[in-house]
Amino acid sequence: MSIFTDSMFFGVSITLFTYFIGVWVKSKLKLAIFNPLLISIILIILFLAGSGIPYENYSEGADIISYMITPATVCLALPMYDQMEALKKNAAGVVCGILSGCLTSALCILGCTLAFHFNHQIYITLLPKSITTAIGISLSEEMGGIATVTVLSIIITGIFGNMIAESFLKLIRVTDPVAKGIAIGTSAHVMGTAKAMELGETEGAMSSLSIAVAGVVTVVVAPLFAMIG
Structure with a gap:
């Protein structure tokens, strides 16, 4: 487990997994308040706080997704x-x-x-x-x-x-x-x-x-x- 959480794939995997959960919840409940991004943020915070995994471990991989903001905007x-x-x-x-x-x-x-x-x-x-x-x-x-x-x-x-x-x-x-x-x-x-x-x-x-x-x-x-x- 520590090998995975210390790798760059951890942040990417958790981000995508929680976001897809958010998309699934939104598709089932059909309510605007259940925004996939909001759900993803809440789930990530709860997971990191509950597991005790340092934020730095998460951000190492999650930053890869952040770098995609500019090309995605273009x-x-x-x-x-x-x-x-x-x-x-x-x-x-x-x-x-x-x-x-x-x-x-x-x-x-x-x-x-x-x-x-x-x-x-x-x-x-x-x-x-x-x-x-x-x-x-x-x-x-x-x-x-x-x-x-x-x-x-x-x-x-x-x-x-x-x-x-x-x-x-x-x-x-x-x-x-x-x-x-x-x-x-x-x-x-x-x-x-x-x-x-x-x-x-x-x-x-x-x-x-x-x-x-x-x-x-x-x-x-x-x-x-x-x-x-």
């Missing part, structure tokens, strides 16, 4: 290419939607900081919460934030967005596929995009585009907000 350009005509037709609305989404996210963090008296480091740590991890970690570190907390905030944002996106858009009566995709991708990055792709090809393509553009916009906007927080 692959999201494929559905965007297929929907290029829709993108050209709605270019102005797409840009305005993503820009307003990024500004709204930053304003919400600023508002929470003022309301709950977060210190400045926590404030700048949370500013990249709505962009993909690949960009968010680097941005947080450059601004002086805590990268691990940034990752946690990004994961929570993505899971929450994935869970409520469809219901919330129905509640506020957003029916346009382009608007749905932009809203989901800008607010909930890759995890939200997974939900957008379930809604339709156009939604998925626009959400994929939003990840890249929102990342670039946030790299500019976040440091500006960091100076006023």
